[in-house]
Structures are given as C-alpha cells and as structure tokens.
Amino acid sequence: MTQVGAYNAQDVEDKWYQYWMEHNYFHSEVDDREPYTIVIPPPNVTGILHMGHMLNNTIQDVLIRRARLKGFNACWVPGTDHASIATEAKVVARLKEQGIQKADLTREQFLKHSWDWTQQYGGVILDQLKKLGASCDWERTKFTLDPGMSTQVIKSFVDLYNKGLIYRGYRMVNWDPEAKTTLSDEEVNFVEQQGDLFYISYKIQHSDQTLTIATTRPETIFGDTAICINPDDERFAHLKGKKAIVPICNRVIPIIEDPYVDIEFGTGCLKVTPAHDENDKMLGDTHKLEVIDIFNDDASLNSFGLHYQGKDRFVARKEIAAELKELGALIKTEQHLNKVGTSERTKAVIEPRLSDQWFLKMEDLVKPAIKAVLEQDDVVLHPKKFENTYRHWMTNIRDWNISRQLWWGQQIPAYFYGDGKEDFVVAETIEDALVLAKEKTSNASLKSTDLRQDPDALDTWFSSWLWPMSVFDGLNNPDNKEFNYYYPTNDLVTGPDILFFWVARMIIAGYEYTGKKPFKNVYLTGLVRDKQRRKMSKSLGNSPDALQLIQTYSADGVRVGLLLSAAAGNDLMFDEGLCQQGKGFSNKIWNAFKLTQSWDIDATISQPESSKIAINWYQSCLQQTLVEIEDHYSKYRISDALMASYKLVWDDFCGWLLEIIKPPYQAPIDKKTYDSVIALFEDNLRILHPFMPFLTEELWHAIANRTPQEALIVNHWPKTTTIDTALLTDFEFAAEVISGIRTIRKEKNIAFKDAISLSVINTEKIDDQFDVVIKKLGNISEMSSVSSGVEGALTFRVKSNEYFIPIEGTIDVKQEILKLKEELQYTQGFLKSVQGKLKNQKFVSGAPQQVVDNERKKEADAIAKIETIETSIKNLS
RNA sequence: GGGCGCAUAGCUCAGUUGGUUCAGAGCACUUGGUUUACACCCAAGGGGUCGGGGGUUCGAAUCCCUCUGCGCCCA
Incomplete structure (x- = not known):
C-alpha cells in the first residue's frame, strides 16, 4: 500500500517539461520512420499568448503527441513572424515615447531599434507556449527575418520577377496615412460611420446656371477634374458639352457623360476625383481626365489645397464646408450612414491613393491551388464548409500588392539607376544588380553607388507564404535531405480569418515552387469568443490572461477545457467553467490512481469471478472506444475524440470497472486483478497523453520506475485487439x-x-x-x-x-398496478406505430431490408414485453 | 450591394448517405446519498412541436421553396 497525496499540478508540470527538454524528445532528425510534420503558424514576434494561440497550439500539440505515440517521426517546427506593420508600429510608438521620430532616423538606425525590440520580446510568446506543454522542436525555431529565411524571400521575388509575374503598377491602393504605408484589401476593415452628405453647388461656365452635387468628401473638390452625368438623365440634358467651375479654386472642368452614374443617388451628378477614388479613377481612365493628387503622405492637403495646405483632411473638411457656406455654395447637409475603410492595425481612415507599387500576377498562380483543394482533394480543408469560401476568393482573386512603405521587413531587391520609371533591375544582390544594370544601359562605367535600392519592404505575407518550405531551407537548397523528408507537411492548424492571407497563399507558393502541396490537411479552428459572443480583444479587456488560467487550472485543465467545446470551424464561447471541468477531470484520474495505490496486494488470494468478467469487459470497451477515437481523429473531430476518452475513463473505468473490482474496505486485492487494472490504466494514460501530457506522464512514472527511453511521451499507442x-x-x-x-x-x-x-x-x-x-x-x-x-x-x-x-x-398493490398499466399503455402505443409501418405495403417494399427487419424486431420485442406486463398485472390482481 | 454560413434541452453543441446512434452529449438544474479514491464525488430524475410556414416522400431535424432572426467574409 502506498500513500498518494493530492495532485500539485504546477510542480508536476514544470518538472516534466524540463524532463522532456533534457531528454530531447521533441527533437526530430531524419530517419527511416515515416515523418509527421506540422509547421506552427508563426505568432507575431512581439505578441503575447492569447486564447486563440492557446487553442490552436493545443490542437497542434495533441496531433503531434499522438503521432509520436503512433510511431511517426514527429516534427513540429516553431517560429515567429516579423509582422512588419504591427511590429513597426510598436517600435515607432516606443521611439515616440522616448521623443524620437522615425523620420529623424536612418533606415539602419531604425532597424537597429527594431532588432533590439525583437531580441527583448521575441522569445516571450514561445516561452509561454512551453507552459502550455507544446512539444515543439525548439532547435528548429525560425524567425521570418532570419538571414537564411530572408534570402529565400528575396530569391522568390527575383524568380517571380524573372518569370514576368511581378510588375510595377500605378494603382489605386489603400493608404494608411498614420502608418504611412499601403495596405492590402484584406487589411482594411469597413466600419459603419454616421457622416454628412454635403450638397455643393457648382457654377456653369458662361451662364447663371448651377448644378448641385452630393458628396461625403468636400475637401476633395481640389482634386475634381470633371463632373459626370448619366447620358440618359433628362434633367441634365441642357448641360451636355458645357463646363463647370469648381468652387473655391475656380478651376474649369468638363461635364462628361457616363452610364456609370446612378441617376437615383444624391442629385444624379457626380464629381470626379480620379486621384482619390477607385471608381473615379476608372472614369478618369475612360475619359482621359487629368489626375490631381491633393494629399501629402499623412493625408494633410498639399499645395493643390491652396490656403488649406498642411491641414489635416478632417480639419479641412469642416473648414471647407464653412467656407462653401459663406460663398453660398453649400446648399444643405444631410446625415448619411456610410461604410468607411479603416486600417486593421492603426484604425486610421484609409485614403484611396494612386501610387507606384509592386504587384504579383495571380491569375495563373492560383490555378494549381484551386485544383488541389476543390477538384483533387490533394489538400483537404476541415471542416469542408470552408471550401466555398476558398473557391469564392480564389476565383475572384486580384493581383497582390506586395510592397509596403515600411522598413521592417525584406527590402525589395529592385535597384534604380536612373529617374525613369523603368530604370531599374531586379537581382538578389547589389553585385548582380550592377551587372544587369550595365547590360541594360550598355553603360560599363556604372558603379554600385549609382544604384538606389527601392526603399519599400515586402508584405509580411510574402515571406510567410513560403513558411512550410523555407523552414527547411527548401528554396535555397531544394535537394536537401530534410526538405525532401519533412515536406510536404501533414497538418496545418490555424484560424479561418487567415485562410486567404496565409493558407491559400502557401498552397499557391507550394505548387509554384515544388509542384507539391505544402500540407495535406488544414484544420481551421473557430475564433475564441467570450460568453456574450464577443470577439476576445484587448480593447474590450475580455480576454483572460492565458498564463493566469494555466496557473489556476493547470495546463492540462486548460487544454481539456479548450478542447471540450472546440469543434473544428466553430467559434468557441470561452467560459472558465470549461477549464474547471478540465481540472476536475485531472482530479478524477489522479484519485483513481490513488485508489489503486491504497490497496494491499495479496498474491495468494484468487481472483473473484466479478473482477475477471469486469476486466474482460473493460478490455473490449476500451478497444471499442479506440476504434471510435480513431474515427474521430481521422475526421479531425478532436473534441469528440476527447469526449470519447473522457467518458471511457470517467464512466467506464472509474464508474464501472473500479467499482466492480474494488475489494471490501481494508481487504487486500488479488494480484491478477491488480496487475490487469494497472495495465488497463496504462492504456488509459496512453490515450489521454495527447490531451493531458503532464498528468499522464506523472502517473506513468508513479506506476513504475521507468528509464528515459520508457517515458510515456515516446511510448506507444494502445495495441489493438479483438472486441x-x-x-x-x-x-x-x-x-x-x-x-x-x-x-x-x-x-x-x-x-x-x-x-x-x-x-x-x-x-x-x-x-x-x-x-x-x-x-x-x-x-x-x-x-x-x-x-x-x-x-x-x-x-x-x-x-x-x-x-x-x-x-x-x-x-401498495394498487400503485404497482397503476405503474404497470402506464408502462403497458406506452408499450402498446409503441407497438401500434411499429405495426402501422409494417402494414404499409409501400414501406415494406420501399425501405431497405435492414430497416424493415429492424421494425420486425421492434415488433417482436414489444409483443414479448406486453405479455410480461400483462402477466404481472394478472398476478397482482 | 455581392457571397458564405447558422438557427436542435436553461447554456454550449453533436446528429455523416432521409429509416436503431433519432430526438442525443457535456454542463447547468431537481431529488437522494459521506466511517471505506474523489462533494472537483455517486445515483436517480425533469426538461426540446429540431426558428415559422409550405412542399417532395411510405417515412424529414436531415432534401426543396419561402419567411423571420443572427453571424462571418468581400465590395
């Protein structure tokens, strides 16, 4: 008999994580076994662990630990993402606190600050993952800005450029005036805002007439280069071919006609500002209009804004409205609800702006990625419903703007040698660039100091889309042993919010560079929300402190809590009660073990019949559950696999088996039963290990002294036998x-x-x-x-x-009879409905044989039961 | 404005090809139970016209139409 105390999760968890690290179980090397590989979705290098990370890394750890137990060479590659916009914004903010403006620093100085920041905070989130129990191969930790990673990004840029897929375009882009950078469409959020609709009157040249235009942005009148009316609009027929005068700046602009104008909206007249609106740009292109950009980088007005020069767009809007009113040009204002694009990162209102950017042609690149997911199931999305979303995006894909006006990231490897738009070459190094530039210009005297590298950096996703390949150095060295062994990877676990940003693009890059998928399965988790269904966010303060949760409920408890209600693709309403349930489960298992250790074992007594039969039964029960669990895993129904394990251990093992074999108080147990129960308990631990690695490892070693080679983490999945x-x-x-x-x-x-x-x-x-x-x-x-x-x-x-x-x-005979009669009545009703079905010729001939047989069996059972009840009633009366 | 999805017990959700997994799970709830692993426990129990309406079928939570409410993505 052994005394076992209460379970102290915190000590146990620290102890075993250290033990696992010391014995290097997480590390994988190429060998003869079949590989099982996961690459982590790299969290932002400066980020801290939140509930979403906890959920998706728990799932990855479950998958990787199970694969390890199943004998695969399991490799989980961790890392972090340089997250250019988010990190640069943080660094800029910190410098500002210190009284330093980014504009006062050189690129080198700024990058030095950013690297300092990265080194200071970069490890934090990975350390937090360790607390959760994540069994990543830490020796393989990568950072998207590591030199080896960056060269692959540059290589791919040059390659795609040489293939003619990257081009420089003057395009309408989403400009974030606060971060002073371009954003992709995906980084813009549209939020509803109550604003004003201004009705502005324009004079018609050489006449007393005016026309009225409704606009939400009066400050852009300085950029107006035309007025547009619908050619079918009778109201404005008299204006055709005339010219209008822009108030305040008094510029004369043409009145053009285009069916694009919605006769119903506003006044039916549209002012055209090609520099500041996507649709206006389109009209401008069709009608060859002048383009006047009226904004500086920070969205203050430039010299075209006349006396408003230097004023912020929103300040200018108010003041211009006031001036227009004074001039009598403002007819009225109306309340107007519209959706305003804002920056996901800085929340600044996006300014549509024309600028020179780098673009990647997507049309041909997406083709294999569409085929792989939607036609061939080469890559499988779990749950399937995301295929529709994927299809919609992929078939409507637009060219990808890959340049960002930032410093933190890979600098675009384009080198300018002159002032012309086409005066550049693209190369991996400045030396290569010089060679190319000499060739292109036929100017042999060019020196590297004559070359200016494009100051922009690449979009972060342009580095992370290579992640499953680049972590194995697959682009630098495509024939290397590791890349050939670990790639394609098996499973990818991530949130549906980055299905396009990241997942789809990795699939595209995978096929482009290797002709192979980057991963076989994509498990899309839900978003973690609070009980009121709100997204967890810092500003709402509704996100629990991840480490605090682990401290309160143990890592195992939190893991179980998160998984219990986390069906793939479904949002998860997080409730601490779930973690409590997880902790309760740990306690239950611990106490089951405590019970077995409280018995004295007597080798001389024989095994009771009840114990023998119960052990045989539980063996079958466990085997049957194993089949069920296998099925759940194969469908990536992790929470169902957990629930099946939970019921097996709690109900079948603790509730039934232990109760049956439990010896009377203070009596010893026979050795045969004890040994069998412990063996079965070990199988339970094997099944539970992926979900609750710490507790199971602790108990595994409490059962017996084990060598490091015998640790549970590297043990094997339960052997299957007959049921x-x-x-x-x-x-x-x-x-x-x-x-x-x-x-x-x-x-x-x-x-x-x-x-x-x-x-x-x-x-x-x-x-x-x-x-x-x-x-x-x-x-x-x-x-x-x-x-x-x-x-x-x-x-x-x-x-x-x-x-x-x-x-x-x-x-009480009367009451007994009453009860029996109720039961009889119910059974008779049941029989009637079954017989009704069986009498229906269409049912008997139409339904499958198995269904009909089943109904016959139900009928027979009911008849037998009715007989039994009737006999009882007779006996009682 | 376009697209995708959801609605099942008080809550969170399963329910795969229409029929024994068909009305289910976990939690919560009610009642009873503690000298003998665990009250973070055990046992028993209540609770749903499967969002409304219509249709297809021998048979619908499941398929189709429609209405209502909600969520997400995109413009």
Whole structure:
C-alpha cells in the first residue's frame, strides 16, 4: 500500500517539461520512420499568448503527441513572424515615447531599434507556449527575418520577377496615412460611420446656371477634374458639352457623360476625383481626365489645397464646408450612414491613393491551388464548409500588392539607376544588380553607388507564404535531405480569418515552387469568443490572461477545457467553467490512481469471478472506444475524440470497472486483478497523453520506475485487439438491471447497505455471467431464476425480462398496478406505430431490408414485453 | 450591394448517405446519498412541436421553396 497525496499540478508540470527538454524528445532528425510534420503558424514576434494561440497550439500539440505515440517521426517546427506593420508600429510608438521620430532616423538606425525590440520580446510568446506543454522542436525555431529565411524571400521575388509575374503598377491602393504605408484589401476593415452628405453647388461656365452635387468628401473638390452625368438623365440634358467651375479654386472642368452614374443617388451628378477614388479613377481612365493628387503622405492637403495646405483632411473638411457656406455654395447637409475603410492595425481612415507599387500576377498562380483543394482533394480543408469560401476568393482573386512603405521587413531587391520609371533591375544582390544594370544601359562605367535600392519592404505575407518550405531551407537548397523528408507537411492548424492571407497563399507558393502541396490537411479552428459572443480583444479587456488560467487550472485543465467545446470551424464561447471541468477531470484520474495505490496486494488470494468478467469487459470497451477515437481523429473531430476518452475513463473505468473490482474496505486485492487494472490504466494514460501530457506522464512514472527511453511521451499507442461485442451487449443489459435496482432502492428508500434479494424471469435468456457483477453493485444477497412471478415483490422490467425484489411488509398493490398499466399503455402505443409501418405495403417494399427487419424486431420485442406486463398485472390482481 | 454560413434541452453543441446512434452529449438544474479514491464525488430524475410556414416522400431535424432572426467574409 502506498500513500498518494493530492495532485500539485504546477510542480508536476514544470518538472516534466524540463524532463522532456533534457531528454530531447521533441527533437526530430531524419530517419527511416515515416515523418509527421506540422509547421506552427508563426505568432507575431512581439505578441503575447492569447486564447486563440492557446487553442490552436493545443490542437497542434495533441496531433503531434499522438503521432509520436503512433510511431511517426514527429516534427513540429516553431517560429515567429516579423509582422512588419504591427511590429513597426510598436517600435515607432516606443521611439515616440522616448521623443524620437522615425523620420529623424536612418533606415539602419531604425532597424537597429527594431532588432533590439525583437531580441527583448521575441522569445516571450514561445516561452509561454512551453507552459502550455507544446512539444515543439525548439532547435528548429525560425524567425521570418532570419538571414537564411530572408534570402529565400528575396530569391522568390527575383524568380517571380524573372518569370514576368511581378510588375510595377500605378494603382489605386489603400493608404494608411498614420502608418504611412499601403495596405492590402484584406487589411482594411469597413466600419459603419454616421457622416454628412454635403450638397455643393457648382457654377456653369458662361451662364447663371448651377448644378448641385452630393458628396461625403468636400475637401476633395481640389482634386475634381470633371463632373459626370448619366447620358440618359433628362434633367441634365441642357448641360451636355458645357463646363463647370469648381468652387473655391475656380478651376474649369468638363461635364462628361457616363452610364456609370446612378441617376437615383444624391442629385444624379457626380464629381470626379480620379486621384482619390477607385471608381473615379476608372472614369478618369475612360475619359482621359487629368489626375490631381491633393494629399501629402499623412493625408494633410498639399499645395493643390491652396490656403488649406498642411491641414489635416478632417480639419479641412469642416473648414471647407464653412467656407462653401459663406460663398453660398453649400446648399444643405444631410446625415448619411456610410461604410468607411479603416486600417486593421492603426484604425486610421484609409485614403484611396494612386501610387507606384509592386504587384504579383495571380491569375495563373492560383490555378494549381484551386485544383488541389476543390477538384483533387490533394489538400483537404476541415471542416469542408470552408471550401466555398476558398473557391469564392480564389476565383475572384486580384493581383497582390506586395510592397509596403515600411522598413521592417525584406527590402525589395529592385535597384534604380536612373529617374525613369523603368530604370531599374531586379537581382538578389547589389553585385548582380550592377551587372544587369550595365547590360541594360550598355553603360560599363556604372558603379554600385549609382544604384538606389527601392526603399519599400515586402508584405509580411510574402515571406510567410513560403513558411512550410523555407523552414527547411527548401528554396535555397531544394535537394536537401530534410526538405525532401519533412515536406510536404501533414497538418496545418490555424484560424479561418487567415485562410486567404496565409493558407491559400502557401498552397499557391507550394505548387509554384515544388509542384507539391505544402500540407495535406488544414484544420481551421473557430475564433475564441467570450460568453456574450464577443470577439476576445484587448480593447474590450475580455480576454483572460492565458498564463493566469494555466496557473489556476493547470495546463492540462486548460487544454481539456479548450478542447471540450472546440469543434473544428466553430467559434468557441470561452467560459472558465470549461477549464474547471478540465481540472476536475485531472482530479478524477489522479484519485483513481490513488485508489489503486491504497490497496494491499495479496498474491495468494484468487481472483473473484466479478473482477475477471469486469476486466474482460473493460478490455473490449476500451478497444471499442479506440476504434471510435480513431474515427474521430481521422475526421479531425478532436473534441469528440476527447469526449470519447473522457467518458471511457470517467464512466467506464472509474464508474464501472473500479467499482466492480474494488475489494471490501481494508481487504487486500488479488494480484491478477491488480496487475490487469494497472495495465488497463496504462492504456488509459496512453490515450489521454495527447490531451493531458503532464498528468499522464506523472502517473506513468508513479506506476513504475521507468528509464528515459520508457517515458510515456515516446511510448506507444494502445495495441489493438479483438472486441467481444457479445460481452459488451451483455454488460449493457446488466447495467440496465443495476439501474433498475437503484431506481427501486431510491423510490422505496432502501439504503444501499441493506442487502436485498433478486429474482428474475429470464425470458430474454440472458447469460448469467454478469450476475456476480449485478450482485456486487446492487448489493444483492441472493439472486435466483424463477419461472413465475413472485408475490409481494416490487418489480421492474428490462426488455421482456421481469425482475422481482421482495420486501418486508406489504406493497401498495394498487400503485404497482397503476405503474404497470402506464408502462403497458406506452408499450402498446409503441407497438401500434411499429405495426402501422409494417402494414404499409409501400414501406415494406420501399425501405431497405435492414430497416424493415429492424421494425420486425421492434415488433417482436414489444409483443414479448406486453405479455410480461400483462402477466404481472394478472398476478397482482 | 455581392457571397458564405447558422438557427436542435436553461447554456454550449453533436446528429455523416432521409429509416436503431433519432430526438442525443457535456454542463447547468431537481431529488437522494459521506466511517471505506474523489462533494472537483455517486445515483436517480425533469426538461426540446429540431426558428415559422409550405412542399417532395411510405417515412424529414436531415432534401426543396419561402419567411423571420443572427453571424462571418468581400465590395
């Protein structure tokens, strides 16, 4: 007998993580085994662990630990992302606090600050993942700006440029005036805002007439280069071919006609500002209009804004409205609800702006990626429903703006040698660039100092889209042993919010560079929300502190809590109660172990029949659950796999098996039973290990002294054997009998410690092997088979078997009969509906044979049961 | 404005090809139970016209139409 104390999760968790690290179990090297690879979605280098990370890294750890147990060479590659916009914004903000403006620094100085920041905070989130139990191969940790990673990004840029897929375009882009950078469409959020609709009057040249235009942005009148009307609009027919005068700046602009104008909206007249609106740009192109950009980089007005020069766009808007009013040009203003594009990062209102940018042509690149997911199932999305979203995006894809006006990131490897738009070459190094530039210009005297590298950096996603390849150096060195072994990877676990940003692009890059998928399965988790369904966010302050949660509920508890309600692709309503449930489960397992250790083992006593049968039953039960779990995993239904394991251990192992084999108080247990139970407990631990790595490893070593080679983390998944289904069915029947006894005990207030006797009319011809179990769990002193009813006994039925419990004193016959009659009525009704179906010729001929047979069986069962009940009623009356 | 999805017990959700996994799970709730692993426990129990309406079918939570409410993505 061993004394086992209470479970102290914190000490245990630290101890085992250290042990795992010391013995290098997480590290993977190329060998003969089949690989199983996951690359982590690299969190932002300056980020801290939040609930979303916890969820998706728990899932990855479950998958990787299970693969390890299944004998695969499991490799989970961790890393961080340089997250150019987010990180640069943070660095700029910190410098500002120190009184330093980014504009006052050189690029080199600024990058030095950024690297300092990265080194200071970069490891934090990875350390937090360790607390969660993440078994990443830390020796392989990568950072998207590592020199080896960056060269691959540059290589791919040059390659795509040389293939003619990257071009420089003057395009309308989303300009973030605060971060002073371009954003991709995906980084712009549209938020509803109550604004004003201004009705501005323009004079018609050489006449007294005016026309009125509705606009939400009066400050852009300085950029107006035309007025547009619908050619079919009768109201404005008289204006055709005339010219209008822009108020304040008094520029004369043409009145053009285009069916694009919506006659119904506003006044039916549209002012055209090609520099500051996508649709206006389109009109401008069609009608060859002048383009006047009126803004500086920070969205203050430039010299075209005349006396508003230097003023912010929103300040200018108010003041211009006031001036227009003074001039009598402002007819009225109306309240107007519109959707305003804002920066995902800085929340600044986006300014549509024309600028020179680098673009990647997507049309041909997406083709293999569409085929792989939607036609060939080469890459499978879980859950499937995301295929529709994927299809929609991929078939409507636009060219990707890959340049950002930032310093933190890979600098675009384009080198300018002159002032012309086409005066550049693209090369991996400045030396190569010089060679190319000399060739292109036929100017042999060019020097590298004559070259100016494009100051812009590449979009962060342009480096992370290579991630599954670049972490294995696959672009620098495509024939290397590791890349060939680990790639394609197996599973990718990430949130659906970056299906386009990241997942789709990795698939595109994978096919472009290797002709192969980057991963086989994509598991899309849901978003973690709070109980009120709100997204977890810093500003709402509704995101619990991840490390605090681990401290309160243990890492195992939090892992279980998160997984319990996390079906793939479904948002997860986070509730601390779930973690409590996880912790409760740890406690349950711990106490089950504590119980087994409290017994004295006696090798001389023989095994009770009830223990023998119960152990056989649990063996089958575990095997059956194993099949179920396997099926859940194969469909990436991780929470179902957990729930199946949870019920196996809690209900079947603790609730039934341990209760059956438990020796009487202070009596010893026979050795055979003890050994079998421990062996089965070990199988439980193997199954639970991926979900609860710490507790299971602790118990694994508490059971026996084990060498490092024998640690649970590198042990094996339970071996599969045969399932005795007849045994399972018989047990189920016995469980119903026990439940019947318990119900009667409760109804009649018969305490468990009072033994009772039980008789049965065994119409069902049930095997008596479980009688010993029924006797033990029902506290039955005597159990006998009878051929006819027992007088003065309480009864219950399981199928057509009738059970009798004689009790002292008289039973309330009237009430018993009433109960029986109710049961009879219900069964008769059930029989009637079954027979109704069977009488229906269309059902019998139309339904599959199996369904019809089933109905016949139901009919027979019901008839037998009715007979049993009727006999009982007769006996009582 | 376009696209995708959801609505099942008080809550969070399963329910795969229409029929024994068909009305289910976990939690919560009610009642009873503690000298004998665990009250973070055990047992028993209540609770849903599967969002409304219509249709297809021998048969619908499941397929189709429509209405209502909600969520997400994109313009």
